[in-house]
Amino acid sequence: TVSLTINGKACTAFPNETILHCARRHDIYIPTLCELDDIDHTPGTCRVCIVEIVQAGREMEQFVTSCNTPVGEGMVVQTRTPKVRAMQKLQVELLMADHLQDCATCTRHGDCELQDLAQFVGLKENRFFDRQRTEAREVDESSPALIRDMRRCVRCQRCVAVCRYFQEVDALVMSGTGVNRLVSLRHGFEQVNSTCISCGQCVLVCPTGALGERDETDRALDYICDPELTTVIQFAPAVRVAFGEEFGMPPGTNVQGHVIAACRKIGVDVVLDTNFAADVVIMEEGIELLERLKAGRKPTFTSCCPAWINFAEIHYPDILPLLSSTKSPQQVLSTLAKTYLPEKLGVPREKIRVISIMPCTAKKDEAVRPQLHMDGGLPETDVVLTTREFARLLRREGIDLKDLEPSEFDNPYMSEFTGAGAIFGTTGGVMEAAVRTIYAVVNGKELEDVELTQLRGFEGVRTATVNLGGPFGDVKVAMCHGLGDTRALVEKVRSGDADFDFIEVMACPGGCVDGGGSLRSKKAYLPLAMARRETIYNVDRTRKVRQSHNNEQVKTLYRDFLDAPNSEKAHKLLHTHYSE
Numbered sequence: 282t283v284s285l286t287i288n289g290k291a292c293t294a295f296p297n298e299t300i301l302h303c304a305r306r307h308d309i310y311i312p313t314l315c316e317l318d319d320i321d322h323t324p325g326t327c328r329v330c331i332v333e334i335v336q337a338g339r340e341m342e343q344f345v346t347s348c349n350t351p352v353g354e355g356m357v358v359q360t361r362t363p364k365v366r367a368m369q370k371l372q373v374e375l376l377m378a379d380h381l382q383d384c385a386t387c388t389r390h391g392d393c394e395l396q397d398l399a400q401f402v403g404l405k406e407n408r409f410f411d412r413q414r415t416e417a418r419e420v421d422e423s424s425p426a427l428i429r430d431m432r433r434c435v436r437c438q439r440c441v442a443v444c445r446y447f448q449e450v451d452a453l454v455m456s457g458t459g460v461n462r463l464v465s466l467r468h469g470f471e472q473v474n475s476t477c478i479s480c481g482q483c484v485l486v487c488p489t490g491a492l493g494e495r496d497e498t499d500r501a502l503d504y505i506c507d508p509e510l511t512t513v514i515q516f517a518p519a520v521r522v523a524f525g526e527e528f529g530m531p532p533g534t535n536v537q538g539h540v541i542a543a544c545r546k547i548g549v550d551v552v553l554d555t556n557f558a559a560d561v562v563i564m565e566e567g568i569e570l571l572e573r574l575k576a577g578r579k580p581t582f583t584s585c586c587p588a589w590i591n592f593a594e595i596h597y598p599d600i601l602p603l604l605s606s607t608k609s610p611q612q613v614l615s616t617l618a619k620t621y622l623p624e625k626l627g628v629p630r631e632k633i634r635v636i637s638i639m640p641c642t643a644k645k646d647e648a649v650r651p652q653l654h655m656d657g658g659l660p661e662t663d664v665v666l667t668t669r670e671f672a673r674l675l676r677r678e679g680i681d682l683k684d685l686e687p688s689e690f691d692n693p694y695m696s697e698f699t700g701a702g703a704i705f706g707t708t709g710g711v712m713e714a715a716v717r718t719i720y721a722v723v724n725g726k727e728l729e730d731v732e733l734t735q736l737r738g739f740e741g742v743r744t745a746t747v748n749l750g751g752p753f754g755d756v757k758v759a760m761c762h763g764l765g766d767t768r769a770l771v772e773k774v775r776s777g778d779a780d781f782d783f784i785e786v787m788a789c790p791g792g793c794v795d796g797g798g799s800l801r802s803k804k805a806y807l808p809l810a811m812a813r814r815e816t817i818y819n820v821d822r823t824r825k826v827r828q829s830h831n832n833e834q835v836k837t838l839y840r841d842f843l844d845a846p847n848s849e850k851a852h853k854l855l856h857t858h859y860s861e
């Protein structure tokens with residue numbers, strides 16, 4: 282180990298540890314912006330983490346960025362001398378020099394790392410702001426999902442790092458020189474035409490309002506306020522366990538009842554559960570998988586994650602025939618809300634608007650896909666709000682989630698869900714839910730133990746062999762999350778080096794519990810995702826019914842409306858195709 286002092290406190294460090302890291306372990310705060318411990322991102326570009334060091338044997342004081350300077354034996358570090366504080370303050374002032382000065386109207390207001398930093402260093406004025414130069418910067422609003430506003434970029438490059446090294450999509454680059462050096466899409470493309478797959482992982486790590494989702498809270502309110510319309514809301518499996526934090530509840534709190542109450546309070550007419558549709562998806566995808574296995578077609582990839590679909594379409598179009606044709610739960614629910622529900626409610630489908638709340642930015646892309654529109658051009662899903670937008674919407678309505686009395690679903694057709702539907706929100710969940718049902722279909726009896734722990738975990742790719750019984754015997758399955766690992770697996774499938782029957786893919790690391798539309802939480806990615814996942818598994822454990830095929834409302838749906846899984850009608854309504 283290495284011994285040094287920071288602000289007079291004796292500290293021990295690992296060899297090659299940075300000063301910043303060592304200080305943090307010893308509970309000494311150094312402000313920084315570009316660095317992000319979770320992704321090992323220390324470019325030293327913001328230069329706010331300046332500290333002063335006196336090295337044994339050296340006369341002169343030295344100022345360094347602590348995020349990329351290693352500790353030294355006998356080093357004396359000061360993080361808050363007048364000179365250090367003045368330098369840190371100047372750096373933040375320079376960061377503000379070409380950053381829009383309209384914090385009050387920015388979606389990150391109150392939740393912005395640059396605002397926080399200005400407070401930490403005690404910034405009181407902003408002498409260098411160049412309005413003309415700042416306002417001339419690019420704002421890319423071409424994508425249905427994401428907005429890239431370079432007038433708010435601080436060049437931390439976290440987005441570039443996440444896209445390149447974690448997702449391995451590598452859609453983002455730094456371009457230009459000097460003060461014009463900014464983030465752009467590779468080859469100068471606009472977002473919508475680029476290789477970006479809208480996963481939103483870059484948004485999660487952006488410290489400012491430079492990257493964000495297209496805000497559709499107004500459109501949602503327009504529908505909700507229109508007395509002529511019947512508004513239907515659905516919310517995703519992960520939303521109920523990844524939302525309470527925004528209102529000061531502990532990470533992983535199950536706020537399902539609060540979300541239902543909030544939806545009613547803002548005036549939504551019908552509150553439905555995406556979990557119900559997840560159960561329907563298992564019926565469709567499960568039977569589809571068995572048919573494919575019988576025909577010797579393998580592997581089958583899951584199709585519920587829209588960023589994964591974008592990835593396959595843009596980067597590996599040759600594997601599209603391997604994707605399940607079953608629509609995602611979001612689209613299954615929306616389709617049924619405009620076909621099945623009108624029969625039950627007696628409301629014409631033209632008068633129904635479906636709003637979905639998703640921990641996902643790519644769901645916005647999914648909603649506008651031409652193949653996910655009904656005959657006559659009506660969209661299945663009308664508006665997708667990310668979890669972040671939903672929080673914003675509630676604030677706009679003066680609602681604090683904590684103050685609400687939890688409520689329950691009351692729709693008798695599309696709100697019941699099983700433990701299988703609930704676990705969709707975490708990596709491995711779709712696979713586990715599918716196996717529970719496929720096993721029962723093949724063997725005519727339930728699995729003895731529905732908790733398939735061999736499918737659970739957080740490794741990027743997990744593989745397992747599951748005995749399905751009957752003519753199928755052992756089937757080989759794989760679950761991946763995060764597109765870096767997914768790419769490697771897809772390459773192996775294409776080259777014939779991987780032999781799987783069924784592969785689940787979730788584009789976001791952790792699955793939807795830490796999706797790109799979640800609250801910005803990257804500072805503590807793993808603990809949050811673990812807490813949320815645990816709650817999801819607890820929901821499963823406490824459901825009376827834990828297999829999709831035993832969901833009574835699903836049974837009614839097939840009896841009254843769809844006939845059978847993969848029937849002609851089910852195919853027409855609940856399956857889709859992909860475009861190269």
Ligand code: HC0
Pocket residue numbers: 516517518519520555556558559585586587609610611612639640641644705706707711787792793794796
């Ligand atoms: Fe997911 Fe979904 S599980 S993608 O991760 O399959 O967003 O939570 O809603 O559609 O159900 C996200 C979460 C969903 C869908 C479901 C799937």
Ligand code: SF4
Pocket residue numbers: 443444448450451452453476477478479480481482483484
């Ligand atoms: Fe890269 Fe995903 Fe961001 Fe697109 S949304 S730029 S793919 S990280």
